[in-house]
Amino acid sequence: MMLGILTFVIFVVMMREGTDGVIEGLKGSWTLSRRALPITLLGMGLAGTLQVLAPPGVIGKYMGDDSGLLGLAIGMVAGLITPGGPYVMYPIGNALMASGAGLGPMAGYVSARNLVTINRLLVWELPFLGWPFTLTRLIVSFWMPIAMVILLPIVYRLLPQSIRDRAPERTVEK
Amino acid sequence: MTLAVMAGLFLTSLLVIKWRHGNAGVKQGVNQASSMLRRIAPMMVMGMVIAAMASVALPSEVINRWLGDESGVTGILIGIAVGASVPAGPYVVIPLLGTLMANGAGVGPLAAFLTAWSVIPISRSLVWEYPFLGAPFAISRYLVALSFPLIAGFLAPPIFALFE
Numbered sequence: 001m002m003l004g005i006l007t008f009v010i011f012v013v014m015m016r017e018g019t020d021g022v023i024e025g026l027k028g029s030w031t032l033s034r035r036a037l038p039i040t041l042l043g044m045g046l047a048g049t050l051q052v053l054a055p056p057g058v059i060g061k062y063m064g065d066d067s068g069l070l071g072l073a074i075g076m077v078a079g080l081i082t083p084g085g086p087y088v089m090y091p092i093g094n095a096l097m098a099s100g101a102g103l104g105p106m107a108g109y110v111s112a113r114n115l116v117t118i119n120r121l122l123v124w125e126l127p128f129l130g131w132p133f134t135l136t137r138l139i140v141s142f143w144m145p146i147a148m149v150i151l152l153p154i155v156y157r158l159l160p161q162s163i164r165d166r167a168p169e170r171t172v173e174k
Numbered sequence: 175m176t177l178a179v180m181a182g183l184f185l186t187s188l189l190v191i192k193w194r195h196g197n198a199g200v201k202q203g204v205n206q207a208s209s210m211l212r213r214i215a216p217m218m219v220m221g222m223v224i225a226a227m228a229s230v231a232l233p234s235e236v237i238n239r240w241l242g243d244e245s246g247v248t249g250i251l252i253g254i255a256v257g258a259s260v261p262a263g264p265y266v267v268i269p270l271l272g273t274l275m276a277n278g279a280g281v282g283p284l285a286a287f288l289t290a291w292s293v294i295p296i297s298r299s300l301v302w303e304y305p306f307l308g309a310p311f312a313i314s315r316y317l318v319a320l321s322f323p324l325i326a327g328f329l330a331p332p333i334f335a336l337f338e
Contacts (some may be wrong), residue, residue, distance in 0.1 A: 005262070006220050021230045025225040028226030032269050033219065041211070042180040048207030049187035052199050085263050086298050090306035095308060106307070110315060114292045122180055124264045128272035129284075132337035137285050140329040144293070144322050148315065155314040166309040 011062075043123035045084070050081055056092045059101030067105060074147055075105035079112030083119040097168060107152035111145040218265040225269035234277040243280035243331070250327035253283035257323065259291030261297040281334040286327030293319040 013021045026057045059078055078096070082089050089110075097106060116138060125134045156164070191199040241249045258269060271284055294316060303312040 003220070005266075006224055009224050009231055012231045015231055022227075025223070025227040025230045028229060029219075029223040031228055032222040033315050042177070042184050044211050045204075045207045046180065046184045048205070049184065049191055049203040052191055052195065052203045052206070053187060054320050079181075086302040090302040094306040097311075103311070105317050106240045106311065107315065109305075110307070111293065111319070115289075124183060124268040128237060129275060132334060133275070133281065133284070135337060136281065136330050136334040137288060137326070140285060140326045141289065141322075144319075147322075148244055148278075148318055151318045152311075152314050155317050159310050159314060164310045167311065168306075168308040174199060 032162050043119050046119065050083060054078070054081070056095040056099075058099075060096035060101045061097060063101035063105035063106070063109075065102030068101065070077065071105040071134065072108045075101065075108035076145055078114040079109040079114075080116060082109075082113050082117065090115055094168065103153045103156055104149050107148045108145055110138040115141045115144055176214035177258055206337035208221035217263060221262065222269060223231045224262075224266055225273050229273040229277065230272075232277070238278035241274060241279035241283040243281060243282070245280060249280060249283035250286045250324065253285075253327060254290040254294075254323045257287035258296050260291060261295075267291055277278055280331065282331045285330035286323045289326040291331045293322050 010022060010025070013025055016026070056078075059074060062074050063078075067074070075096075078092075082092055093106065093110060096109060101109070121134065121138075125137070188200060188203070191203055197201075239245070240252055245252075257267075267288075271279075271288060274287075275284060299312055299316055303315070
């Protein structure tokens with residue numbers, strides 16, 4: 001997938017700007033990498049240590065349907081600190097659900113993770129987009145996990161039974 | 175500044191692990207980090223090249239016209255459409271947004287792009303969310319999130335103006 005996009009952009013640059021354009025693009029890539037490298041390495045180190053400090057199977061038990069505000073808060077905080085890409089987040093989400101996490105806390109987990117990951121914020125958004133834009137985006141986003149926590153369970157109950165039957169099974173009864 | 179904060183957090187977390195789980199815990203943490211690095215490094219390098227190449231391939235006039243501050247609702251809708259359909263991680267998307275920003279894209283379209291990529295990503299929802307979290311959860315979450323990027327696109331410019 002990525003290789004395809006890469007080939008495509010290099011091809012377009014080649015067509016429009018010739019070899020000089022490609023060289024200019026490569027110089028730009030080097031500048032970008034040099035700026036991002038140190039902080040990315042630290043971000044990944046932090047991601048690794050966080051998974052040892054807070055294993056998901058344990059956290060999910062505190063996120064049940066009747067865990068109330070505490071469950072919502074735990075879900076959102078877990079989302080904020082979950083590092084890595086979808087290959088980390090969704091298996092963790094699955095483990096949280098399997099160990100009993102309810103709809104509201106899961107909605108909090110997924111939307112907090114999607115919108116404001118501390119890792120992504122520090123490693124990518126701040127260095128590349130600057131603090132005025134990053135802060136703006138945080139302000140226009142902070143209500144979204146809250147809206148999601150309230151609305152998702154309502155929409156879920158409105159879905160036809162045939163779709164609701166396809167929820168993953170829980171290993172722990174609530 | 176950011177670097178110092180990150181280094182501090184990393185060292186603190188290592189110390190906490192060392193104190194609570196001993197050397198085995200530290201080793202486990204380092205292993206997790208290095209396997210993540212090996213998986214992501216090639217994608218990161220490609221992402222940087224894609225972002226830098228895009229800045230050569232897309233002239234400022236084009237970006238200005240379709241995503242500039244004057245592009246209004248059209249710019250926001252383009253931002254949402256592209257954001258929802260880009261099948262890439264932050265290592266491509268954020269440098270690309272930085273490039274677009276430096277070449278004249280407006281705050282509204284950029285915020286809409288970033289929000290759409292975050293909450294209504296088509297490929298991530300199909301490939302990851304649907305199988306791992308189940309159809310009913312994925313569908314209801316997607317439906318609720320549909321309006322978020324549009325709202326972000328309209329709210330962002332006046333708030334951004336406060337910080338300039």
